[in-house]
Amino acid sequence: MPEHLCLTCALCCDGSVFSRVPVTEAERDRLRDRVEIFTKEDGSLRMRQPCRQLGADKACGCYEDRPATCRDYACALLRRLERGTVTEAQARGYVADLLAARSRTRALLAAALSETPPADLGLAMDRLRSTPPVDRHAAEAAEVHYTKGAGV
Numbered sequence: 255m256p257e258h259l260c261l262t263c264a265l266c267c268d269g270s271v272f273s274r275v276p277v278t279e280a281e282r283d284r285l286r287d288r289v290e291i292f293t294k295e296d297g298s299l300r301m302r303q304p305c306r307q308l309g310a311d312k313a314c315g316c317y318e319d320r321p322a323t324c325r326d327y328a329c330a331l332l333r334r335l336e337r338g339t340v341t342e343a344q345a346r347g348y349v350a351d352l353l354a355a356r357s358r359t360r361a362l363l364a365a366a367l368s369e370t371p372p373a374d375l376g377l378a379m380d381r382l383r384s385t386p387p388v389d390r391h392a393a394e395a396a397e398v399h400y401t402k403g404a405g406v
């Protein structure tokens with residue numbers, strides 16, 4: 255089933271794709287003890303990512319009560335899987351490539367920053383730019399996978 259793909263991924267819940275998710279007042283009241291919600295200057299409500307309800311097994315801890323934004327969201331890859339334009343195996347491969355690329359990027363960033371005083375972020379970024387780029391396949395996977403659409 256396509257939704258099983260998400261249990262190998264969770265990129266739209268763990269802060270990789272979105273830093274916040276719009277919620278309604280009713281959702282805030284329902285979830286206030288289970289997730290972190292803040293009010294923006296314009297009075298609208300947002301739930302912070304990484305989401306506190308995301309489990310180590312990549313399942314949603316409040317699945318039945320999750321906000322409508324979560325319920326309605328499907329990334330480009332999931333939509334392609336549902337349309338049948340990628341196979342389950344291809345989709346899982348894209349997710350695995352992305353997770354590996356994220357790990358490599360984090361390692362590069364950590365290495366660059368550890369060699370540089372935090373105040374000198376420009377130098378750290380120069381070092382990052384001079385390191386080997388994420389491989390092309392992973393970059394293509396990212397292009398297929400990432401999509402904005404939650405209206406944050």
Ligand code: SF4
Nearest residue numbers: 260263264265266329
């Ligand atoms: S980013 Fe896509 S595949 Fe990954 S958990 Fe979200 S909807 Fe599922």
Ligand code: SF4
Nearest residue numbers: 267305307308314324
């Ligand atoms: S409430 Fe559930 S579906 Fe929504 S971001 Fe959190 S873990 Fe993901």
